[in-house]
Amino acid sequence: MNEEKTPSKLEKILRAGHLAVTSECGPPRGSEAGHITKKAEMIRNHVDAVNITDNQTSVTRLCSLAACIHLKMMGLEPVLQMVTRDRNRIAIQSDILGAASFDIFNILCLSGDHQSFGDNPKGQNVFDLDSMQLIQTVRHMRDEGKFLGGDSIERPPRMFVGAAANPFADPFEIRVPRLAKKIAAGVEFIQTQCIYNVEKFELWLKLARERGLTEKIFILAGVTPFKSVGMAKYMKNRVPGMDVPDELVKRMSGVAKEKQPEEGLQICVETIQRLKEQKGVRGFHIMAIEWEEKVPEIVERSGLYPRPNVN
Amino acid sequence: MIVAKQKPIEEIIETLKGYNKILILGCNECVTVCEAGGKKEVAVLASALRMYFMNQGQEVKIEEATLERQCDHEYLEEIRKTVDQYDAVLSLACGVGVQFLAEKYMHTPILPGVDTCFMGVTEERGVWSERCQGCGQCILAWTAGICPVSRCAKRLLNGPCGGSSKGKCEINKEVPCAWQIIIDRLNELGRMEDYERLIPIKDWSTERAGGPRKVVREDVRS
Ligand code: SF4
Numbered sequence: 001m002n003e004e005k006t007p008s009k010l011e012k013i014l015r016a017g018h019l020a021v022t023s024e025c026g027p028p029r030g031s032e033a034g035h036i037t038k039k040a041e042m043i044r045n046h047v048d049a050v051n052i053t054d055n056q057t058s059v060t061r062l063c064s065l066a067a068c069i070h071l072k073m074m075g076l077e078p079v080l081q082m083v084t085r086d087r088n089r090i091a092i093q094s095d096i097l098g099a100a101s102f103d104i105f106n107i108l109c110l111s112g113d114h115q116s117f118g119d120n121p122k123g124q125n126v127f128d129l130d131s132m133q134l135i136q137t138v139r140h141m142r143d144e145g146k147f148l149g150g151d152s153i154e155r156p157p158r159m160f161v162g163a164a165a166n167p168f169a170d171p172f173e174i175r176v177p178r179l180a181k182k183i184a185a186g187v188e189f190i191q192t193q194c195i196y197n198v199e200k201f202e203l204w205l206k207l208a209r210e211r212g213l214t215e216k217i218f219i220l221a222g223v224t225p226f227k228s229v230g231m232a233k234y235m236k237n238r239v240p241g242m243d244v245p246d247e248l249v250k251r252m253s254g255v256a257k258e259k260q261p262e263e264g265l266q267i268c269v270e271t272i273q274r275l276k277e278q279k280g281v282r283g284f285h286i287m288a289i290e291w292e293e294k295v296p297e298i299v300e301r302s303g304l305y306p307r308p309n310v311n
Numbered sequence: 312m313i314v315a316k317q318k319p320i321e322e323i324i325e326t327l328k329g330y331n332k333i334l335i336l337g338c339n340e341c342v343t344v345c346e347a348g349g350k351k352e353v354a355v356l357a358s359a360l361r362m363y364f365m366n367q368g369q370e371v372k373i374e375e376a377t378l379e380r381q382c383d384h385e386y387l388e389e390i391r392k393t394v395d396q397y398d399a400v401l402s403l404a405c406g407v408g409v410q411f412l413a414e415k416y417m418h419t420p421i422l423p424g425v426d427t428c429f430m431g432v433t434e435e436r437g438v439w440s441e442r443c444q445g446c447g448q449c450i451l452a453w454t455a456g457i458c459p460v461s462r463c464a465k466r467l468l469n470g471p472c473g474g475s476s477k478g479k480c481e482i483n484k485e486v487p488c489a490w491q492i493i494i495d496r497l498n499e500l501g502r503m504e505d506y507e508r509l510i511p512i513k514d515w516s517t518e519r520a521g522g523p524r525k526v527v528r529e530d531v532r533s
Contacts, residue, residue, distance in 0.1 A: 085465070089512070111465055111467060111472050112465075113474070113481070114464050114465060114474070114481060114482045116464075116482050116483075117482075125465070127465050127466040127467070128515065129512055130465070130466075130467040130468055130469050130470070131467075131469075131472075132468075132469040132509060133468070133469070133511070133512045136509075136512070137512075148512070164473060165473075166473030169471065169472070169473045169474065169475050169476065170471075170475050170476055170477055170478065170488075170491065171471075171475070171478075171491060171494050171495075173494070174471075174494055174503075174506055177503070177506055177507050178471075180507055181469060181506075181507050181509060184507070184509055185469075185509055193473060240473075240474035240476055240481035241472075241473045241474045241475070241476060241481065
């Protein structure tokens with residue numbers, strides 16, 4: 001796991017053995033780039049790379065690639081999230097090249113939420129590839145220097161290839177085999193679904209360790225602070241594939257409304273501190289949804305500050 | 312079979328506007344089984360329309376017939392002699408039958424009476440569900456006999472996604488997750504190791520993406 005394959009700063013940090021910190025920014029529902037650059041500015045000194053979501057929950061937004069370019073121009077390290085829901089293999093390869101032309105060095109390969117969740121439930125979906133096949137596609141373009149069609153690429157993309165993993169979705173028994181499958185497809189780093197059920201996550205990690213999978217890839221544990229008990233309940237009941245234990249909801253509802261944000265942050269920091277000690281956790285992916293201003297505080301309180309300088 | 316459902320009667324009436332002599336034409340095959348366009352449904356629809364036009368004070372003549380199939384020349388020919396008597400034919404066959412009729416009888420307006428939905432099964436009387444989308448290159452050998460193309464909302468060949476929850480699909484708690492069924496089957500078959508086989512990028516050119524499709528068998532052509 002020492003050999004660097006791309007100029008990605010995230011890759012360098014991980015290979016150097018540091019705990020990496022990534023975060024994410026959702027692009028705006030309009031063309032005002034200031035929204036995204038402002039969010040990025042808040043977190044720039046506290047994270048190593050910033051994911052830009054791709055029309056998350058199928059709600060139409062400014063495109064991930066353009067937002068990544070804005071970040072790149074600010075001197076930040078973007079992670080281009082790409083879903084296979086909206087693009088066929090032509091568009092996928094084309095967007096990868098577009099990103100590569102701006103020296104975007106990280107990509108996160110996803111299938112994407114179904115469009116029925118978003119603002120265009122009557123639209124078509126594409127799913128020409130699935131997330132595993134997207135991983136294979138990026139690796140093929142990078143390592144073979146070829147398009148899927150077989151022709152050579154002039155200046156192939158140099159991207160550190162990531163994917164998501166959700167240890168909490170069903171059926172649990174295939175969640176580790178599924179990770180193995182993503183590794184076989186060529187994934188190099190994983191950002192997990194938000195972890196609230198820490199025990200279940202630790203079980204998943206243990207099973208992954210036993211199969212030697214944690215030696216093959218870098219797993220960044222995903223965390224999201226609750227802003228309120230309402231959010232905790234929403235995540236528990238309404239977000240597919242999310243596992244929020246009752247104790248956490250109880251803990252959030254046990255404090256006064258104005259104290260709830262602090263309680264949410266405290267839970268988040270405790271989760272990070274506990275998982276820092278777990279073998280196989282190589283960093284954290286902090287998704288502070290519309291609460292980016294709290295990311296620096298979470299990073300500092302978790303003892304992950306200052307960020308290493310690898311360049 | 313091909314599963315269809317009857318169009319709302321208001322929509323049918325709208326498309327029949329201006330025609331005074333109408334043939335409602337059923338089909339004895341799939342649409343009979345899914346109770347959308349067989350002899351029985353033809354009769355029920357014909358009475359409803361007669362009643363409607365009578366109440367409107369309009370003189371519209373409605374006749375009924377049901378063919379063995381509407382997707383074969385042989386049976387469609389049965390109405391050749393009589394078709395010209397009608398201002399329009401309302402076919403209760405699937406979209407295949409409607410079109411074959413339209414291609415054959417150039418001077419008669421042919422209208423659809425059902426919405427053709429999918430290829431599927433009768434789960435129980437009154438409940439039909441999808442099983443196949445005719446992708447033209449069957450992968451069921453690799454997916455424990457359960458089709459992710461037609462039954463996974465994202466057509467994931469290497470699923471399940473992160474939204475699978477308690478056996479149900481992320482799009483709706485009523486929809487079974489295809490990948491949960493595949494995994495349950497693999498478990499039963501003692502073939503969980505098959506799960507880790509990566510299914511390669513699919514050639515979709517044999518599916519809708521490749522344009523209208525055709526199967527030609529030289530050995531059986533007459
Ligand atoms: S939940 Fe299952 S059926 Fe639904 S999209 Fe995900 S993998 Fe496909």
